[in-house]
Amino acid sequence: MSVQPEGQLIADKEISEVDGITVRLAGDSGDGMQLLGTQLTNTSALLGNDVATFPDFPAEIRAPRGTRAGVSGFQVQFANSEIFTPGDTLDALVVMNPAAMVTNITDLRRGGLLIVNEDGFDAKALKLAALTEDPVTEEIEDRYRVFKVPMTKLTRDAVKELGLGMKEADRCKNFFAMGLVYWLFGRSLEPTLRFIDNKFGKKLPDVAAANEKALRAGWAFGETTETFGITYRVAPAKLKPGTYKNMMGNQALAWGLLAAAKRSGKEVFYSGYPITPASDILHELSRYKHFGTRTFQAEDEISACCAAIGAAFGGAMAVTASSGPGIALKAEAMGLGFILELPLIVINVQRGGPSTGLPTKTEQSDLLQAMFNRNGEAPLPIIAAQSPGDCFDAAQEAWRIAVKFMTPVILLSDGYIANGSEPWKVPDVNEMEPIVVTHPPDAAEGDAPFMPYARDENLARPWAIPGTAGLMHRVGGLEKADGSGNVSYDPDNHQLMTDKRAAKIEGIANDIPAQEVFGEESGDVLVISWGGTYGACHTAIERCQREGLSVSHAHIRYMNPMPANLGDLMRSFRKVLVPELNSGQLRMLLRAKYLVDCIGFNKVKGKPFSVSELMDQIHEIADQPTPNDQHFG
Amino acid sequence: MNLPVLKAADFASDQDIRWCPGCGDYSILAQMKKVLPELGIPREKTVFVSGIGCSSRFPYYMNTYGMHSIHGRAPTFATGLKATRPDLSVWVITGDGDALSIGGNHFIHVLRRNLDINVVLFNNRIYGLTKGQYSPTSEEGQVTKSTPMGSIDHPLNPLSVAIAAEATFVARSLDAHVKHLAETLKRAAAHKGTSLVEVYQNCNVFNDGAMAYAQEKSQRLENTIELEHGKPLIFGTNRDKGIRQVGTQLEVVNLKDVAEDDLLFHDEKAMDPSLHFLLSRMRHPVMPEPIGVFRDVEGVATYDEQINDQVAAAKAKHGEADLNALFNSGDTWEVAS
Numbered sequence: 027m028s029v030q031p032e033g034q035l036i037a038d039k040e041i042s043e044v045d046g047i048t049v050r051l052a053g054d055s056g057d058g059m060q061l062l063g064t065q066l067t068n069t070s071a072l073l074g075n076d077v078a079t080f081p082d083f084p085a086e087i088r089a090p091r092g093t094r095a096g097v098s099g100f101q102v103q104f105a106n107s108e109i110f111t112p113g114d115t116l117d118a119l120v121v122m123n124p125a126a127m128v129t130n131i132t133d134l135r136r137g138g139l140l141i142v143n144e145d146g147f148d149a150k151a152l153k154l155a156a157l158t159e160d161p162v163t164e165e166i167e168d169r170y171r172v173f174k175v176p177m178t179k180l181t182r183d184a185v186k187e188l189g190l191g192m193k194e195a196d197r198c199k200n201f202f203a204m205g206l207v208y209w210l211f212g213r214s215l216e217p218t219l220r221f222i223d224n225k226f227g228k229k230l231p232d233v234a235a236a237n238e239k240a241l242r243a244g245w246a247f248g249e250t251t252e253t254f255g256i257t258y259r260v261a262p263a264k265l266k267p268g269t270y271k272n273m274m275g276n277q278a279l280a281w282g283l284l285a286a287a288k289r290s291g292k293e294v295f296y297s298g299y300p301i302t303p304a305s306d307i308l309h310e311l312s313r314y315k316h317f318g319t320r321t322f323q324a325e326d327e328i329s330a331c332c333a334a335i336g337a338a339f340g341g342a343m344a345v346t347a348s349s350g351p352g353i354a355l356k357a358e359a360m361g362l363g364f365i366l367e368l369p370l371i372v373i374n375v376q377r378g379g380p381s382t383g384l385p386t387k388t389e390q391s392d393l394l395q396a397m398f399n400r401n402g403e404a405p406l407p408i409i410a411a412q413s414p415g416d417c418f419d420a421a422q423e424a425w426r427i428a429v430k431f432m433t434p435v436i437l438l439s440d441g442y443i444a445n446g447s448e449p450w451k452v453p454d455v456n457e458m459e460p461i462v463v464t465h466p467p468d469a470a471e472g473d474a475p476f477m478p479y480a481r482d483e484n485l486a487r488p489w490a491i492p493g494t495a496g497l498m499h500r501v502g503g504l505e506k507a508d509g510s511g512n513v514s515y516d517p518d519n520h521q522l523m524t525d526k527r528a529a530k531i532e533g534i535a536n537d538i539p540a541q542e543v544f545g546e547e548s549g550d551v552l553v554i555s556w557g558g559t560y561g562a563c564h565t566a567i568e569r570c571q572r573e574g575l576s577v578s579h580a581h582i583r584y585m586n587p588m589p590a591n592l593g594d595l596m597r598s599f600r601k602v603l604v605p606e607l608n609s610g611q612l613r614m615l616l617r618a619k620y621l622v623d624c625i626g627f628n629k630v631k632g633k634p635f636s637v638s639e640l641m642d643q644i645h646e647i648a649d650q651p652t653p654n655d656q657h658f659g
Numbered sequence: 660m661n662l663p664v665l666k667a668a669d670f671a672s673d674q675d676i677r678w679c680p681g682c683g684d685y686s687i688l689a690q691m692k693k694v695l696p697e698l699g700i701p702r703e704k705t706v707f708v709s710g711i712g713c714s715s716r717f718p719y720y721m722n723t724y725g726m727h728s729i730h731g732r733a734p735t736f737a738t739g740l741k742a743t744r745p746d747l748s749v750w751v752i753t754g755d756g757d758a759l760s761i762g763g764n765h766f767i768h769v770l771r772r773n774l775d776i777n778v779v780l781f782n783n784r785i786y787g788l789t790k791g792q793y794s795p796t797s798e799e800g801q802v803t804k805s806t807p808m809g810s811i812d813h814p815l816n817p818l819s820v821a822i823a824a825e826a827t828f829v830a831r832s833l834d835a836h837v838k839h840l841a842e843t844l845k846r847a848a849a850h851k852g853t854s855l856v857e858v859y860q861n862c863n864v865f866n867d868g869a870m871a872y873a874q875e876k877s878q879r880l881e882n883t884i885e886l887e888h889g890k891p892l893i894f895g896t897n898r899d900k901g902i903r904q905v906g907t908q909l910e911v912v913n914l915k916d917v918a919e920d921d922l923l924f925h926d927e928k929a930m931d932p933s934l935h936f937l938l939s940r941m942r943h944p945v946m947p948e949p950i951g952v953f954r955d956v957e958g959v960a961t962y963d964e965q966i967n968d969q970v971a972a973a974k975a976k977h978g979e980a981d982l983n984a985l986f987n988s989g990d991t992w993e994v995a996s
């Protein structure tokens with residue numbers, strides 16, 4: 027589909043071609059900023075830009091109106107080349123009220139566009155934002171290019187003829203803002219018009235008409251007013267050829283599960299208990315019952331995990347997901363899944379902790395929980411997704427490992443990945459390799475007794491399921507005798523089984539790709555990252571490399587077991603830097619396992635890394651004398 | 660095809676049974692092995708799921724599929740299993756501590772969802788496996804290791820809880836009354852929906868004789884009352900006493916004074932659980948305790964049936980699921996080479 031910007035440009039307005047633009051839309055949580063942002067993202071993606079987004083919203087559904095705590099923001103970067111982050115500093119900031127302005131202005135670059143809904147800055151709004159005077163001061167006007175637009179009034183005028191109440195009319199002002207933004211960046215109105223029609227057209231034709239009018243009025247305002255002398259254009263990005271779609275992380279995860287089911291000839295059983303930011307996986311999968319997907323909203327996370335294990339025992343592709351606090355509840359059942367040696371995917375969409383912590387903010391602080399949050403010796407494979415689109419692949423890889431090795435697998439995502447989005451190259455399902463799953467068949471008269479804990483070359487046990495004649499067996503949490511699986515308290519057997527289970531998980535290292543490096547295989551600094559910080563790290567390292575620094579990047583996907591070559595790789599660099607959105611969890615694991623003294627760069631603010639802070643850190647490390655020369659060479 | 664006729668012994672696994680000699684669990688195991696062959700369900704289609712406790716070792720002793728899971732959670736494992744494998748006959752074995760203390764939440768939810776499984780709750784009013792602490796069904800004032808001055812918790816009545824959750828099948832039986840037990844298990848198996856059978860089970864090590872008033876043959880006729888659908892509630896060694904309803908209360912009456920027609924007649928099929936709840940409130944020593952089927956309500960959709968019906972309905976509506984079509988749906992764009 028080809029999408030063209032709407033209307034003709036007035037000749038006296040200058041068009042500036044830029045490589046990329048980072049915009050943040052901020053307003054009250056009731057102002058529809060998330061919708062606005064999503065629409066802008068989709069439209070930009072359809073134009074062929076590479077996009078990356080970062081929604082940021084309060085934990086409360088109806089946070090106090092107009093206050094700083096109630097500010098909801100959505101950031102998107104669209105660019106003419108491949109990008110990996112939603113951008114550090116803003117080129118443009120649209121604010122609907124003073125609270126939104128004061129909480130976001132520091133991210134706007136000097137000379138950036140500040141578009142203000144003038145009508146949102148009355149005395150009452152200032153008070154709610156705990157301000158004594160208008161924050162749009164002379165200093166602000168000097169520093170940025172400020173455009174004050176009476177959006178509320180213009181929206182009311184635009185929808186006047188529809189005879190809506192004031193409240194309904196005012197609700198459309200985000201569409202006015204959208205129209206203006208679209209005009210400014212040469213985006214087409216068409217996808218959003220289609221969206222309005224789909225969403226409201228049939229059910230609420232008045233609302234549809236009002237939103238459409240407001241959207242067009244915003245565009246027309248940009249076009250006709252003297253206010254703006256310039257508009258911007260970003261050419262399509264040169265992505266790999268193919269069909270693309272804008273994807274959010276949780277959606278990609280759900281689709282990855284469907285793909286894994288298809289590849290393995292299974293149907294998904296998904297159980298969850300609502301928790302931010304994992305709930306959307308449940309919502310998404312609930313829509314695909316025609317794929318044979320059964321979703322179970324359990325009474326709590328314990329139930330969700332146990333039900334998944336019950337389904338796995340019965341032969342289903344079982345998946346459960348939660349965020350940190352819910353994963354804590356699942357811990358006992360995960361230990362059972364481990365000793366039962368049944369395939370299962372446990373997804374943790376991490377958020378800020380501890381406890382309820384920062385439910386709508388992102389963090390990477392559940393890595394050690396994933397590693398150790400079980401009683402007894404119960405190591406589990408851990409895979410970390412690195413970006414929204416990558417969730418699709420990570421989900422399938424988790425299932426491949428789960429069935430090949432007969433074990434629960436932990437899949438780590440985080441709030442930043444889950445709610446962020448990026449273009450996703452639509453795969454061809456027919457080209458996907460099968461994931462081989464076998465269940466032993468009925469036993470015949472005279473067959474040797476069935477050994478539920480016999481092991482194959484991967485040390486995996488057979489997945490015999492109820493209904494199979496002659497293979498009746500009992501599983502449970504009590505230690506099992508090697509082979510027969512009968513209850514055994516024999517000390518030597520416990521040692522043997524503990525070792526065998528550990529060896530099985532360790533053996534997965536032979537089944538995963540060697541750690542890839544972006545850059546040279548040896549040198550001055552190796553940056554090791556994992557999970558959702560991929561984009562920021564990759565961008566920072568790429569820029570440092572262009573500046574001539576000897577820095578390479580290893581982004582780990584397999585957190586446990588880690589790739590076999592990782593230790594050697596670390597020892598091939600003078601320094602190892604480990605940036606994480608936690609207090610040093612991967613760093614601790616790397617130091618313990620490889621005895622290499624990594625340097626941590628840590629941040630726990632509920633916010634992702636910016637590229638510039640990472641670059642600063644890499645520069646600093648590169649300039650320092652080497653603390654771990656003993657490991658070099 | 661001639662199916663082999665199975666005997667009780669065919670359902671015995673090769674594992675040594677490790678319960679204390681004299682434990683009521685043996686009797687329940689024996690009756691289960693006796694009943695299962697009569698159901699005509701193949702062993703490989705039968706699954707026992709349990710939590711943790713003495714009683715929860717049960718699955719190891721059955722030559723069927725089985726899962727000894729974690730404390731209190733057996734109903735949840737059964738939910739995942741039955742929802743994806745409605746073809747299986749699934750039994751949950753649980754204890755009073757397992758089902759009502761740590762697993763209280765799941766117990767309520769499996770009953771209200773009406774998953775088509777059978778739950779057998781071994782109630783010995785004590786924690787056996789952890790060596791004798793009081794349980795949620797222990798009587799007030801009971802002296803145990805953890806309550807040297809007597810328990811101050813008010814006991815929970817499992818059948819009242821179940822009926823409040825509108826369980827569709829609720830029954831009570833006794834380990835010592837083997838015929839009644841076998842009959843009750845069979846009735847539970849025949850019910851479509853979650854069936855709950857509470858079995859008074861004697862823990863002769865930590866709570867010996869706690870239910871002797873009901874278990875001892877000599878006392879049973881005076882202290883219990885056998886429920887029969889459509890029949891008046893009559894009990895006593897000489898069947899000379901009955902239960903009458905007065906307003907919202909039940910009372911014991913002498914048949915010398917009250918005609919049979921004026922007694923309460925048992926209706927296990929009543930959709931409204933109020934009377935079943937009243938029956939569950941009858942407690943020794945004030946009242947005889949009912950045994951048998953309190954409630955057997957038919958025609959309520961089961962969870963497993965409905966979750967699978969929704970899948971079938973979605974398949975019928977959307978046709979053969981097509982991942983390629985899904986992936987290419989909505990807004991897409993092409994990048995040319």
Ligand SMILES: Cc1ncc(C[n+]2csc(CCOP(=O)(O)OP(=O)(O)O)c2C)c(N)n1
Nearest residue numbers: 711712713714730754755756757786787788
């Ligand atoms: C999470 C957890 N907490 C505590 C225990 C210890 N535990 C095992 S069985 C049990 C109580 C069992 O009592 P009941 O369910 O009445 O069964 P019984 O042994 O009497 O048959 C307890 C507390 C455990 N296994 N797991």
Ligand code: SF4
Nearest residue numbers: 679682713787862863
């Ligand atoms: S402790 Fe009690 S319940 Fe447990 S096996 Fe012994 S007698 Fe039975």
